[in-house]
Structure formats: structure tokens, C-alpha cells
Amino acid sequence: MTRQFQGKIEVNVRDSVADWDAFIPDKAPEGAPNVLVVLYDDTGQAAWSPYGGRIRMPTMDRLAAGGLTYSQWHTTALCSPTRSTFLTGRNHHLNGFASISESSTGFPGYSSHIPTSNATMATVLREAGWSTFWVGKNHNIPIDEWTAGASKKRWPLGQGYDRFYGFIGGETNNWYPSLAEDNKYISQPYLPEEGYHLSKDLADQALRMIRDSKQTEPEKPWYLWFCPGANHAPHHAPEEYIAKYEGMFDDGYEAYREWVLPRMIERGILPEGTELTPLNPMADGTFADGDYVRPWAELTAEERRLFSRMAEVYAGFSEYTDAQVGRIVDYLEESGQLDNTIIFYCADNGASGEGSPNGSTNEGKFINGYPDTIEDNLAAMDALGSPDTYNHYPTGWAAAFSTPYRMFKRYTYQGGVCDPLVVHWPKGIQARGEVRGQYHHCTDIVPTIYEACGVTMPDVVDGVEQTPLSGVSMLYSFNEPDEPTTKKTQYYEMFGQRGIWHDGWKAVTEHGPISGISNFDEDRWQLFHTDVDRAEEHDVAAEHPEKLDELVALWFEEARANNVLPLNDMQVAGKDLQAFLAMEFNIPVPPSGQYTYYPGTSEVPERSAANVHAVSYKAFAQVEFTPETSGVIFAHGSRFGGHSLFVKDGQLVYAYNFLGIPPEVQVVGPAPRSGHHIVGVDFSKQSMDEHRVSHGTLKLYVDDEVIGQDDDFRTMTGHFSLCGEGLCIGYDSGDAASKEYAGSRFEFTGGVLTKVVFDVADDAYVDVERHLAAAMARD
């Protein structure tokens, strides 16, 4: 913190005494380390090589061999909530991140607005003399701050970061990402044909930020939070990395569980005698249908081939990204920084079961409530991992990569919350290649970093009194393998499933997340003695009723102290829908029902753009044409779902990609060759089918003349994209919405595009159910 001015001010500067120290920021303590946090998405404890898993992670192996592997480190079971604990060191409900931004509700624990009383670690470290960088995924911006016009207070630059480069939302296309830099949306720097992949770009950007800092402030330490899109869907990887895993998962997910457990035990990750929990461990009616695992023995030969290939792609994605992290580690070594950089390499929750029992080659079908058939997926098998698919593996692999535990991501059993963590810091850790078994949690990372850096969390930040940190430092465990954990208690809650760990025991409700069961007072609590039963195999609630009562009472105490209530297990579709929607943040529709957009602007996030799903709509543009006019008038979405109005080769084309299912539909007519004209489309909805797809007539206009018409036109129900791929005027960002200009932004040229007006006033019907399903799929 800068001090009060202590110089002297007279009339004449010659008689006055300057005091630079009143203006210059603090310097970090002598010998303080750099901090690198590598936070992957959606990866259970049994996936990666340092833990005995089949996915080779050479960089992580190297760091584990030179540092520590933690066997009992835990997260919140979901992306944004875990990430919020890395931001502030407070429990996720205290951060307003009970779940994700897109499903936030107006309660303190659920608003997705981090209160100023929870200052971020970046704010504190920057004041203490560190450069602060955030590269990669950012799923902690509230949805009301996603647009260009909104406040950027909760974007990284408003949260203590000097620089940001990455993406906003739960996921993005790794070949054609929706990128943001600092406080604005940007285009990707080059294309897949030129070797682009998001993981590689993120490593390049991270290296640039560190080098920029070191060459101008060589003595200043830095903190980098590196969050790749891996291993969240869509699983995208270069072919040569996928090929490394050919045939390696052919034995299936149940066989993988049997194979990996003894390897985890051999490495000391799990104690001798640890048993596998059953596949599908929960009683009927206590969890959502989509979380069921189909037994491998019941699959057809073709299904097995498809599911194995999906695991190969996931593995290739993970290893390729690890190689990019390796480039950062190599640079640190070459530049002499590795010895005093404290590195945390970890994942934010268990493996993801959001791929449904059958997996998917285009997640968009799921969020649009459109059937994802094995036939369609088989047809796309060879393209898996390429720019042509938007894929996710089936629930069986989520269970396998979360061996030996019950369930996976979103669940408060160990399958959702027990995760990999490797810590590397040659200067501060004497041991090499050892396992640490002390029980810890993601809220403990920030206190550990503060202690390692010699920084104390201030009581007041920017005039706001601070909430105490929720976690405890893990620093003692670096050099004390046999010390008992300093953690006493950790509560859990995710989408209505509760859990609490206390002194070697854990109680969990058998009440699946997003299950819609309600009636929390009737929950059956299970009790596990985790000191001797790490897998949570044996429910001993009947033998230890007093212990269970003690833990349940403690859960309520923690819940009240951390803003956990009210519990919400509402389903994203069905009976709870209207009530849920009424609680959500809603972006207001203009009273006119008309939205006007201009060229030379940033893309508009889909959530805030004019809604063209499940409604009739008109979209018209004012254009001055010439014989050379060419390019996009408006575009929204991608090849996996999207539409675009553009001029090419003298033709005015309206292209619609319905969930990426071929063929791309086009309505075409001759474009004017000169003069001012109003051109556009009018979709008139006439019916909805059993998948809630809208059918009707699409007319393409030049002024009042219909130049093209399709009487059997269909439009998508939910969203073009889970996140990113917003509405663009005069270009197409990210992945192209039409194959006619694939691989380019196809900027409007050779004329004047004045504005585009969307009119959705005539039909206010929105399928709220799909809307919400899409929101929840983003976690």
C-alpha cells in the first residue's frame, strides 16, 4: 500500500521536499516467488499419468517428479464455483457462486456477483508488488456484464488483473474460439489451417505476458492464472495427438476402473484395500436420468468403437494441452525462473457426465432438445476432435476417470469433488516426487499462496472491510509429510446435493443435483468414515447415528454461515421451470421489440441479442450496393448452428445451419448492383413439431419484392451456441455460420452497410425450457 505523502510543500519547488514513496507501489518481499496456477476443466483423479491414469501428461509427470502429488485435494464439483474459490479464497456460496453465472438467482449465495468484501487474490498480490495475468477460461463474469455496453467491473481488469486474454463462459470452440482480451471481444489471431489451436494460443499469450513483464521489470514477480479450455467439451485436438491413443480405450470404461485402481494404490494415491464403488451407485429416483451409465457389456460393437474413440479424443486433447503448458515450464527453466516459481497444476472438478449416456458429436442438439442418435454420431466418428465436431464422451468415461469414487462432476460424492493437484516449487519444497495425503480443498489454495509469498490478507481493501478467508494454508505440508491436516471441516453443496467432511468422516445426501426431488427434509444422509474408506464405499449411517447427527447439525451451521440456503435442485426442464425462470436475471426486451445493430461493432452475446429461436422474426438491413458488393451483412452462430445473410458472387444469400445437420439450407436471389435498398428476411412460424422445432415460410426480400422463398423452412429452438459465437454485423466471428465462406470473417466490402434491424415483436413466444437447459449445460 502506498503511504501518505511525507515530503514538504512550499510555494517554491526549490524549497520543497519530494516523496516518491507516497506514489510508488509496494515492492514484493525479497525473494518472493512467482506464482503459476494451471487449472484444467472437467478431469477426475483417475485420468492422468501422475495418478496412475492412462492419459500421458509429460509436463505434469515432470512437475510431480520434482514436487508433490496430493491425494486428498478437493473442489466444489463445478467450474465457476471452484474457480471463484481460486479468485478469492472464500467458499463459493460466499462468492455468490453457488452455481454458474447463467443459472444465477437473486440470493446472496447465488447471484454470481462476487461481493467487494471478498477481494480477489490478484487485487491483493498486485498491491503487494506482483504483476497479475489471467489467461484462458473466465466463467466468473455475471451474465448482466457480458455485453459490450455493460459494466466491466467484474471482468479481470476490474478484479485486480493487469492483463486478460481468454474466453467468457463455460466453454469455447478450440479451433474457432470466441475470444476476449482485456475488456473487449476480439478475433482469433490466425486460423486452424495455419496451425491454430486454443491451447497453443493461450500458451503463446502467457509467454508474451511474462516476457513483457520480465524485460521491463526484471525484479518483479508475477502471478499467472492459466485456464485452458481443456478438458471441457468440445474435445478438440490435433490428429497426431488423438492417434497416440488409438485402441487404448477399447477395453471399455468398466475395465478401465479395474485397471486403474491398483495403479492408484501402487502410487500411494489410495490406501491398500480401497474398493471400487459400484457403477450407477445411486438408488432409482434419486438422480437425473441423463447421469445413468450404460454397462459396456450391453453396448453394440459399433457403440463400443464410437465410445472408445471419444475417449481417445479426450486423451489427445489433454496431452496436447499439457505439451503447451510444457512450453511455459521450459521457458521458466531456460530463463532461470523455475526454481522460485510455485506451480499448482490441477483440475476444477471431477470428469464430466454432461455428455449423456450415449455421448455427443454436437452438444447443441442436447441443448436444443433434439435427438442425438447413435447413427449420426457414428457417421461423424472419423471427424471427432476436428473442427467438424462439437463433441463430448458418454457418462461411462466420466465414471471411469473418477475411479474409484461414486458419480462425477456436479455430485458432492468424491467423484465430483476429489481432484488431481501437483505442486512444484524447488526453492520451497525439499521433497522430490512424494505424495501428500493431508485432506485439503480449493479454498486452501489462496491462503497457501499468501503464505508462500509472505503476503498477509488485509482486513480492509479499497475501503471495504474484508470477509475472512475460508480456507487454511497447505504450506506446512510441503515439508511435513506426516503432519495431520490443519483442515477441520469442509461443507459441500451443489444443485441441492449436500455433503460435509469433518475430522475424517463425511456425510452426503443421496439426492442428485438438478434432480427436481425437492423435499430436502426427507433426504437420506449417508455416512462414510473416509479415514478408512476413501472411496465412500460403505455407508455406516446405521452404525453411527450420533456421528451422523453431529455432521448434519454441522452442515446447517456451515450453510447459514456461508449463504448456502435456499437449496435449489430444480430441474432445467419440466415442472420447476417457470419458478426458476422468474428468479433468473432477465435482459429486458426493448418496448418496440426492435433491436438495431451497426457495423464496426463487437459481437453481441447470444443471451443479449434479439431472440430468433422458436419465434417469427424479421431481419432487415439498409445497404448501398455496387457491382463489387460482397461479404456478411449479419451472421450469428457457427456451422453447428447459425444463420447468416451475405452477398457472394452477385447473389444475396440467407444461409441457415440447423444444428449442423447437412445440408446447409440457403435461400438465394440476385443482389442489387447499385443504389440504396432494404434487404432481409422474414420468417413466419406456422407450427412446431414434437422436438419443438419451428416450421414455416422464409422469404428473402429486396425492398418489397420477394426474391427467394422456402415454404418448408425450419429454425432451431434453443441456442445457436452454448456461449460465444455472438451476433455480428458486417463480419462473422469465430467459426463461420455458412460453408460458403468457411475459415474467414468474410467482411462486408464494396458498398455501405448502414444498419440491421431485428424485429421480433409479433411473436413473443420463447421456449423457456430449452433456454434454461442451455444455461445449465454450460457449467
Ligand SMILES: [Ca+2]
Ligand atoms: Ca460465427
